[in-house]
Amino acid sequence: MMLSKKASILTETTVFLILNLIYIGILIVFLVNSANSVVLMQEIYAKQIVLLINSAEPNSFVFLNMQDAIDEVRENWGEEHIEDIISVKRNVIKVQLTEKSSYEYSFFNDIEIKNKNIKYIKKGGKDEGFLFSF
Amino acid sequence: MKVFYFRSKQGASKILAVYWIAILLIVAAGIYGMVYFYYSHPFDVRVLEAEALNAKVADCLSQQGKLVSEVYSDKVNTDFDLISKCDLNFSTEDFSDWKDFGQYYSEVNFYDINEKFLGTLKAGNTALKSDCEIQEEKGYEKVSTCVTSKMYLVSEGNSQILIEILGVVKKIEKNVK
Numbered sequence: 001m002m003l004s005k006k007a008s009i010l011t012e013t014t015v016f017l018i019l020n021l022i023y024i025g026i027l028i029v030f031l032v033n034s035a036n037s038v039v040l041m042q043e044i045y046a047k048q049i050v051l052l053i054n055s056a057e058p059n060s061f062v063f064l065n066m067q068d069a070i071d072e073v074r075e076n077w078g079e080e081h082i083e084d085i086i087s088v089k090r091n092v093i094k095v096q097l098t099e100k101s102s103y104e105y106s107f108f109n110d111i112e113i114k115n116k117n118i119k120y121i122k123k124g125g126k127d128e129g130f131l132f133s134f
Numbered sequence: 135m136k137v138f139y140f141r142s143k144q145g146a147s148k149i150l151a152v153y154w155i156a157i158l159l160i161v162a163a164g165i166y167g168m169v170y171f172y173y174s175h176p177f178d179v180r181v182l183e184a185e186a187l188n189a190k191v192a193d194c195l196s197q198q199g200k201l202v203s204e205v206y207s208d209k210v211n212t213d214f215d216l217i218s219k220c221d222l223n224f225s226t227e228d229f230s231d232w233k234d235f236g237q238y239y240s241e242v243n244f245y246d247i248n249e250k251f252l253g254t255l256k257a258g259n260t261a262l263k264s265d266c267e268i269q270e271e272k273g274y275e276k277v278s279t280c281v282t283s284k285m286y287l288v289s290e291g292n293s294q295i296l297i298e299i300l301g302v303v304k305k306i307e308k309n310v311k
Contacts (some may be wrong), residue, residue, distance in 0.1 A: 012147075023158055027165060034169045047179045053185040092227040105308065108187060108238055111224040 038076075041069050042103035049086065049132075053093070053107040056134045063121065063127040072097050075111040083120050086130055088113055144238035172238050180279035184301035185236045186269075187222075188283040191240055201287040201295055206220040208291060210244050210253025217257050224258050230307045239263060239302035262302045278304040 034040075046065060052062055066085070073082055077098055087094045091110070096102035111134050122128045158244040165281035194216075195205050207216050216222060224238040236259030283299045 023162070024236070031169060034173050035146060037173070040173060047177060051179060051182055051186065054183060055189070073171065091223045091225060104229070105225045106226040106237075108183075108222050108224055109190065110221040 002077050021126045033074055036068065036072075037071060039101060039103075042095045042097050042101065045069055045086075046093055046103045046105040049095070050105045050107045051130065053111065053134075054095060054109045056109060056132070058111060058134055060134050062132045062134075063129055064132065065127060067126050067128050068099055069095075070128045071116065085120075087115055087119050088118065139213060140212075141186040172221055175311045176309050178279075180214075180309050181281060182283035182302040182304060183303045185281055185283075187240055187303070188281060188299045188302035189239065190218065190222065190285065191220055191242060191301070192285060192297075195242065195297065196285075196287050198287060201297075203287045203290045205255070206244060206252075206289050206295060210255070212255065214255055215257070216242070217242055222257065225311065226305075232305075232307075235259065235304075236262070239300075241300040243298040243300070245296040245298065247296070249296065252295070258302070259304075262304055263300075265304070266302060275310050276306055278302050278306070 045064075049064065051072045052064065056062065069085060070082055073085060081099075085096060087096070091108070092104050092106045094104045096103050113132070113134060117133045117134075119131045120128075187215070195202055205211055213258040216249035217224065222238075224236055224242070226232040226237050239258035239260060240256070241263065242255040244254070246252055262278045268274065268277060269280060279302070281301045283301070285297050285299075287295050287297055289295050
């Protein structure tokens with residue numbers, strides 16, 4: 001009788017602990033998903049690229065590591081679309097990480113930049129990104 | 135005064151479990167609310183944009199610490215076009231009313247060493263300047279962002295000229311919620 005009571009307390013505690021761990025796990029997954037959302041990533045990269053272009057000098061090169069965005073595209077949109085992530089039309093930068101959503105932001109620096117000036121580069125390992133030549 | 139006692143340890147643990155679940159739900163709701171609030175707001179990069187605009191204009195007006203003669207020789211050349219000469223392009227993407235209502239404004243004011251006004255150069259949507267005047271007393275978020283930069287340059291005739299550059303960026307819809 002005594003043993004079964006102890007066993008029941010142990011089971012209750014174990015279930016309680018497991019439920020708490022599941023709860024904490026769900027919260028962590030939610031936080032990570034929120035921080036890595038595609039919509040947010042598109043906005044951040046578009047604005048980052050615009051700031052980069054606005055401060056760019058002619059005849060300069062800038063490499064922007066976009067590993068997380070490239071991984072996202074590779075996983076959800078396809079390897080063949082990696083080169084379509086960044087596009088430029090007149091003075092508007094468009095960052096697209098999925099088939100359906102994209103983010104556009106304009107820059108004021110009248111520097112000559114076309115799609116051919118933005119090249120996807122894989123340096124090896126976890127160092128993938130785009131090289132901007134102005 | 136009434137004092138309540140739990141009839142058994144099991145009863146107490148059931149009530150505690152209810153409280154515990156309530157606490158967990160409140161914590162989860164709090165975290166969800168904070169995350170939603172933080173990530174639903176766009177990142178405001180207008181200050182950085184306005185600073186970059188001022189730096190671009192400053193670079194265009196000066197050459198090795200000297201004021202470019204095309205801008206100022208003995209007086210301010212008001213025909214100097216900031217847009218074309220400083221390689222600026224104030225057109226924007228087709229979003230909201232941005233195509234019809236310019237989102238940028240740049241103004242350069244020239245003063246002599248005694249802070250006597252000498253002249254001004256302007257480019258972009260002049261209507262945005264009123265947003266800067268509104269903000270002089272109190273900072274508002276849902277108006278244009280204004281950044282002022284000052285520098286001294288030497289003119290062709292070796293006189294010191296104070297240059298005040300005002301950079302204004304509106305783009306409220308994509309930077310403020």
